[in-house]
Amino acid sequence: xxxxxxxxxxxxxxxxxxxxxxxxxxxxxxxxxxxxxxxxxxxxxxxxxxxxxxxxxxxxxxxxxxxxxxxxxxxxxxxxxxxxxxxxxxxxxxxxxxxxxxxxxxxxxxxxxxxxxxxxxxxxxxxxxxxxxxxxxxxxxxxxxxxxxxxxxxxxxxxxxxxxxxxxxxxxxxxxxxxxxxxxxxxxxxxxxxxxxxxxxxxxxxxxxxxxxxxxxxxxxxxxxxxxxxxxxxxxxxxxxxxxxxxxxxxxxxxxxxxxxxxxxxxxxxxxxxxxxxxxxxxxxxxxxxxxxxxxxxxxxxxxxxxxxxxxxxxxxxxxxxxxxxxxxxxxxxxxxxxxxxxxxxxxxxxxxxxxxxxxxxxxxxxxxxxxxxxxxxxxxxxxxxxxxxxxxxxxxxxxxxxxxxxxxxxxxxxxxxxxxxxxxxxxxxxxxxxxxxxxxxxxxxxxxxxxxxxxxxxxxxxxxxxxxxxxxxxxxxxxxxxxxxxxxxxxxxxxxxxxxxxxxxxxxxxxxxxxxxxxxxxxxxxxxxxxxxxxxxxxxxxxxxxxxxxxxxxxxxxxxxxxxxxxxxxxxxxxxxxxxxxxxxxxxxxxxxxxxxxxxxxxxxxxxxxxxxxxxxxxxxxxxxxxxxxxxxxxxxxxxxxxxxxxxxxxxxxxxxxxxxxxxxxxxxxxxxxxxxxxxxxxxxxxxxxxxxxxxxxxxxxxxxxxxxxxxxxxxxxxxxxxxxxxxxxxxxxxxxxxxxxxxxxxxxxxxxxxxxxxxxxxxxxxxxxxxxxxxxxxxxxxxxxxxxxxxxxxxxxxxxxxxxxxxxxxxxxxxxxxxxxxxxxxxx
RNA sequence: GGGCGAGUGGUGGAAUGGUAUACACGUUGGACUUAAAAUCCAAUGGUCGCAAGACCAUGUGGGUUCGAAUCCCACCUCGCCCACCA
Numbered sequence: 001x002x003x004x005x006x007x008x009x010x011x012x013x014x015x016x017x018x019x020x021x022x023x024x025x026x027x028x029x030x031x032x033x034x035x036x037x038x039x040x041x042x043x044x045x046x047x048x049x050x051x052x053x054x055x056x057x058x059x060x061x062x063x064x065x066x067x068x069x070x071x072x073x074x075x076x077x078x079x080x081x082x083x084x085x086x087x088x089x090x091x092x093x094x095x096x097x098x099x100x101x102x103x104x105x106x107x108x109x110x111x112x113x114x115x116x117x118x119x120x121x122x123x124x125x126x127x128x129x130x131x132x133x134x135x136x137x138x139x140x141x142x143x144x145x146x147x148x149x150x151x152x153x154x155x156x157x158x159x160x161x162x163x164x165x166x167x168x169x170x171x172x173x174x175x176x177x178x179x180x181x182x183x184x185x186x187x188x189x190x191x192x193x194x195x196x197x198x199x200x201x202x203x204x205x206x207x208x209x210x211x212x213x214x215x216x217x218x219x220x221x222x223x224x225x226x227x228x229x230x231x232x233x234x235x236x237x238x239x240x241x242x243x244x245x246x247x248x249x250x251x252x253x254x255x256x257x258x259x260x261x262x263x264x265x266x267x268x269x270x271x272x273x274x275x276x277x278x279x280x281x282x283x284x285x286x287x288x289x290x291x292x293x294x295x296x297x298x299x300x301x302x303x304x305x306x307x308x309x310x311x312x313x314x315x316x317x318x319x320x321x322x323x324x325x326x327x328x329x330x331x332x333x334x335x336x337x338x339x340x341x342x343x344x345x346x347x348x349x350x351x352x353x354x355x356x357x358x359x360x361x362x363x364x365x366x367x368x369x370x371x372x373x374x375x376x377x378x379x380x381x382x383x384x385x386x387x388x389x390x391x392x393x394x395x396x397x398x399x400x401x402x403x404x405x406x407x408x409x410x411x412x413x414x415x416x417x418x419x420x421x422x423x424x425x426x427x428x429x430x431x432x433x434x435x436x437x438x439x440x441x442x443x444x445x446x447x448x449x450x451x452x453x454x455x456x457x458x459x460x461x462x463x464x465x466x467x468x469x470x471x472x473x474x475x476x477x478x479x480x481x482x483x484x485x486x487x488x489x490x491x492x493x494x495x496x497x498x499x500x501x502x503x504x505x506x507x508x509x510x511x512x513x514x515x516x517x518x519x520x521x522x523x524x525x526x527x528x529x530x531x532x533x534x535x536x537x538x539x540x541x542x543x544x545x546x547x548x549x550x551x552x553x554x555x556x557x558x559x560x561x562x563x564x565x566x567x568x569x570x571x572x573x574x575x576x577x578x579x580x581x582x583x584x585x586x587x588x589x590x591x592x593x594x595x596x597x598x599x600x601x602x603x604x605x606x607x608x609x610x611x612x613x614x615x616x617x618x619x620x621x622x623x624x625x626x627x628x629x630x631x632x633x634x635x636x637x638x639x640x641x642x643x644x645x646x647x648x649x650x651x652x653x654x655x656x657x658x659x660x661x662x663x664x665x666x667x668x669x670x671x672x673x674x675x676x677x678x679x680x681x682x683x684x685x686x687x688x689x690x691x692x693x694x695x696x697x698x699x700x701x702x703x704x705x706x707x708x709x710x711x712x713x714x715x716x717x718x719x720x721x722x723x724x725x726x727x728x729x730x731x732x733x734x735x736x737x738x739x740x741x742x743x744x745x746x747x748x749x750x751x752x753x754x755x756x757x758x759x760x761x762x763x764x765x766x767x768x769x770x771x772x773x774x775x776x777x778x779x780x781x782x783x784x785x786x787x788x789x790x791x792x793x794x795x796x797x798x799x800x801x802x803x804x805x806x807x808x809x810x811x812x813x814x815x816x817x818x819x820x821x822x823x824x825x826x827x828x829x830x
Numbered sequence: 831g832g833g834c835g836a837g838u839g840g841u842g843g844a845a846u847g848g849u850a851u852a853c854a855c856g857u858u859g860g861a862c863u864u865a866a867a868a869u870c871c872a873a874u875g876g877u878c879g880c881a882a883g884a885c886c887a888u889g890u891g892g893g894u895u896c897g898a899a900u901c902c903c904a905c906c907u908c909g910c911c912c913a914c915c916a
Contacts, residue, residue, distance in 0.1 A: 329914045339916050661854045708853035775849050780897035819896050825848050829896045
C-alpha cells in the first residue's frame with residue numbers, strides 16, 4: 001500500500017463522483033422520504049470562499065451525505081446571491097461589467113466548492129442576476145404591489161455620503177454605513193417600501209412551532225418589538241387640532257404633566273400662527289435634522305428641547321392644561337411621533353422635566369405584591385407589616401426589586417392622585433381608562449411595533465429593476481406580467497449620480513417607454529431592488545429552477561417544502577431570515593406556495609475568527625483561505641479540521657497548528673485500514689457506541705465530538721495487528737461524511753464492489769449485552785470502579801461491593817445509608 | 831441602559847445531576863537520523879510523597895442534594911446583539 005497522498009486521490013474521486021452524480025441528485029416525487037438541506041447561498045466575491053462558507057457548507061455536506069446513506073432523497077442545492085454593491089464597486093474600480101465580474105467570481109468559487117469535495121445539486125444551480133431568475137423576483141414584487149404591500153412614499157431616508165445610496169435602518173451600524181463605514185445623513189427621497197409590518201403578528205406567531213434556537217426566536221421577536229398600549233388624543237387648546245400619542249401605560253395618564261413631540265411632527269407647521277416663539281422653534285428643528293443618528297444617540301444623557309410658547313394641550317382624562325415641547329429624544333418614526341410625558345414614572349421624561357424644571361406628579365404607588373415577592377411572604381402576612389410603616393416598606397421593596405430606574409419608579413402598582421381610578425391596580429385601571437376614553441372618542445387600544453416597513457428602493461445599477469411605469473395619465477402602472485422580465489439595460493457608467501438618482505435614469509431610450517394601460521408616453525422606474533430581494537425566495541426556485549411558466553411547479557413545491565434544515569450565519573437572524581419568512585408567508589397567503597413557514601429547522605454557525613481572535617478582514621491582513629490548507633493537507637483534512645476546531649455554533653479562533661492533529665489522524669486511519677483482515681470481535685461494545693455516538697452527534701451538529709469519537713476508536717485500532725472487514729467497513733462509513741475522499745479510496749481497497757456513496761449508514765444492534773461500569777463512592781467521593789457485564793439488583797450489588805477489601809475496611813464503622821443507581825454508582829454515606 | 835450567552839489544564843475544548851480534564855494542540859524526555867523535518871514510544875491540572883496514596887482544583891461567595899462544572903441565589907469578568915421604541 002502506498003502512502004496517503006490526498007492530492008492524488010481527491011481529484012480522482014471528485015471525477016468519479018461527478019460521473020456518477022445522478023445516483024445522488026435529488027429526484028422529484030421519489031418514493032424515498034425527502035430531505036431538503038439548505039446552506040445560505042454565497043455571494044460571488046472576488047476573494048472567493050471564506051471560512052464561514054467552509055464551516056457552514058462542510059457541516060451541511062456532512063449532514064446531507066449521512067442522510068443519503070440513510071436512504072433519504074436529499075436536495076442539497078447551491079446558487080449565487082449575485083446582485084449587490086461589492087460587485088458594483090469592483091466593476092467601477094476595474095472598469096469591467098458587473099456581469100463579467102460575477103461570472104468570473106462564480107467560476108473560481110465553483111472550482112473551490114468542487115475542490116473541497118462538496119456534493120451539490122449542480123443541475124439546479126441558480127443565479128439571482130440571471131434574467132430567468134429575476135423575472136420571478138420582479139413577479140413577486142408585482143404581486144406585493146397588487147395586494148397593496150408595496151407602496152411609494154416620500155420619506156427621510158438614511159443616506160450614505162460615500163456610497164451615495166439610501167440605506168435601510170438595518171444597514172446602519174452605529175450611525176455608519178454597513179458596507180463602507182462612511183457617515184450617513186438624512187435625505188428626503190421618494191422610495192418604494194414593503195409593508196412587512198402588516199405581517200408582524202404572523203411573523204411572531206409563526207415562530208412558535210419552528211425548530212429554531214431560542215436565541216434566534218427571541219431576537220426576531222424583539223426585533224419586531226410588539227407592544228400593546230393605547231392611542232390617546234390630546235386636543236390643543238383653542239384650536240381644532242389634536243395630538244395623538246401612543247403609550248403602553250395609560251394607567252399613568254393622570255401623571256402626564258407635559259407633552260413632547262418629535263421635531264419632524266406635522267402639527268408644528270399647523271400651529272405656526274399660534275406659536276409665539278416659532279423662529280427659535282424652527283432653529284431647534286433645523287439643528288435636530290442635521291444631527292446624524294450617531295450624534296443623536298451619542299448625547300443620550302443630555303436632553304435638549306424647546307417649549308412651544310402660546311399653545312397648550314388638554315389632558316383628556318382630567319382636562320388639565322399642560323405645556324407642549326419639541327425634543328429630539330422623541331422619534332418621529334415610532335408610534336405617533338408624540339408622547340405624553342409622565343416624569344414620575346418614566347426615566348427619560350424625568351430627566352427632561354429636571355432639565356426644564358417641570359412638575360413631577362406621582363400617580364403609581366408600588367403595589368404590596370412587589371413587597372411580597374421581594375420578601376418572599378404571603379400578602380396576608382404583609383398586611384400586618386403594612387400597618388406599621390406602609391410607605392417606606394413598599395418603596396424600599398420596590399427599589400430593591402429593581403423597578404426603580406434612578407429616582408423614577410417605572411413598575412406597575414396601585415393608582416393614586418388619579419381621580420375616580422384611585423386604588424385600582426395598574427392593569428385594571430389601564431383598561432378602564434382607555435375604555436372610558438373610547439366612549440369620548442379620545443382614545444383607543446393600539447399596538448405598535450419597532451419593526452418598520454422595509455425600504456425596498458436602491459439608487460444603483462446592479463440590482464433587479466423595479467417593474468413599474470409612470471404615466472402622466474394613469475400614474476403608477478405595474479408592468480404586465482407577460483412583459484417580464486424587465487431587463488437590466490447596458491449602461492456605460494455604473495456610478496451612482498450625485499442627485500441620488502439611479503444610473504439607469506441616464507439611459508433615456510430605456511427610461512422612455514409606453515404606458516401599458518393607455519399606450520401613451522411613460523417613464524420607467526429607475527430604482528432597483530436591494531440585494532435582499534433575490535435571497536428572499538431562492539429556496540423555492542431550487543425546487544424547479546428551469547420553470548418559465550411559474551416560479552415553481554405547485555406539486556414539486558408540495559413535495560419538497562419546507563426546507564428541513566437551514567444552515568447559516570447568526571448575522572442573518574433579523575434581516576434575511578425575517579425578510580424571506582415574510583415573502584414566503586405572503587406567497588402562501590395568495591395561494592402560490594403550499595407552506596406558510598419556509599424553514600423547519602435553523603442551525604446557525606459561529607464565526608471563525610483569525611488566530612488573533614479578531615474578525616478575519618482584509619484591513620487586518622489576517623485572512624486565511626481554504627485554498628492554502630487544501631494545498632498543504634488536502635480537502636479531507638481541511639473539512640475535518642473545520643469541524644473539529646470547536647463547537648459548531650460558537651465563534652472560534654482559527655489555529656493552524658490544529659490541522660496537524662487531523663492530518664495525523666487520517667494518516668493513522670490509512671495505515672490501520674491497510675492492515676490485514678482479522679476476524680476478532682473484540683471491539684463489539686466500542687463499535688456499538690461508535691455507531692450510536694457518531695450518528696447522534698451529526699444529527700445535533702456536534703461535529704467536534706463525533707470526530708473525537710472516531711479518533712478514539714481509531715486509536716484502539718492502532719493497537720491491533722489485524723482488523724475485521726466488518727469493523728473496517730463500519731468505520732469508513734462513519735468517517736465518510738467528514739472525509740469522503742480517503743474513505744472512498746480505502747473502501748475501494750477493501751475490494752468492495754459498490755462505491756461507498758452507494759452504501760448504507762450502519763445501524764446499532766439492539767440486543768448487545770451492556771457492560772456496567774459501577775463507580776463505588778463513599779460520601780460521594782470515588783473510591784473504586786468495577787467493570788463487568790453483571791446485571792444485579794440493588795441488594796445483591798451492595799452485598800458484592802461490601803466484599804471488596806478496600807471498601808469493607810473503610811466501612812468498618814458501618815454506614816448510614818447506601819444510594820444505588822443501576823448501571824452507574826453505589827454511594828455509601830457515613 | 832436592555833436582552834442573550836459564556837467563564838473548566840499552558841491552548842482549543844469534553845462531560846448538562848453520578849469516574850472532571852475525553853479528543854486534539856503544545857511542552858518535556860526517549861527511539862530513528864550525520865543532522866533536521868516527519869514518524870513512533872512515554873510523561874503531562876496542582877501540592878505532598880521513594881512509593882502506595884492522600885489532599886486541593888471547573889470565575890468568586892453562598893444554597894439545594896447521598897452526590898454539583900452541571901440546578902438555585904448574589905457578585906465579578908468577558909463576548910455578542912439591540913438601544914432615547916414612549
